[in-house]
Amino acid sequence: MSDQPLTLAVFEEFQHKVFEEFQRKVFQQFQAIGTQFGAVANRFDALEAKVDARFGEVDARFDEVTGQLDGLSHRLLRLEDEYVSITGALKRLEGGAKTVKGRLASIDKRLARMDKRLDDLVAAKSKYALRSDVQDLRVRMADLKARLGALEKRRG
Numbered sequence: 001m002s003d004q005p006l007t008l009a010v011f012e013e014f015q016h017k018v019f020e021e022f023q024r025k026v027f028q029q030f031q032a033i034g035t036q037f038g039a040v041a042n043r044f045d046a047l048e049a050k051v052d053a054r055f056g057e058v059d060a061r062f063d064e065v066t067g068q069l070d071g072l073s074h075r076l077l078r079l080e081d082e083y084v085s086i087t088g089a090l091k092r093l094e095g096g097a098k099t100v101k102g103r104l105a106s107i108d109k110r111l112a113r114m115d116k117r118l119d120d121l122v123a124a125k126s127k128y129a130l131r132s133d134v135q136d137l138r139v140r141m142a143d144l145k146a147r148l149g150a151l152e153k154r155r156g
Contacts, residue, residue, distance in 0.1 A: 097155050104148060115141055
């Protein structure tokens, strides 16, 4: 070290050199940090692009699922409408079957009465009734009974 006295000018020049070196070092450090921040920002941008792409795929899948759910709900509504109309038709058919059953019962009673009256007429007044007429009436009665049987099978 030198034995020179420390003057204010020498001190200020020393201080100026130290400050410039400090500024240069700090500036280099900030530049390095800035470069690192730039790299991190680029990575975040790339990550954001990937996330946006994934969200786009997810949105497309949700749209597809939503479309499928809409289709199912429309099908269910149609099935419900068909159920209501089928139920109404069944009720009408059941009511018609009861009506037919009642009519068949009354026709059976009338046929039984007619058959009895015919037998009574034939037995009481055999001279008035020709055998061919009686046989014709019996054939017609058998035909009516067969038709009634077919109707009962349909409703059963």
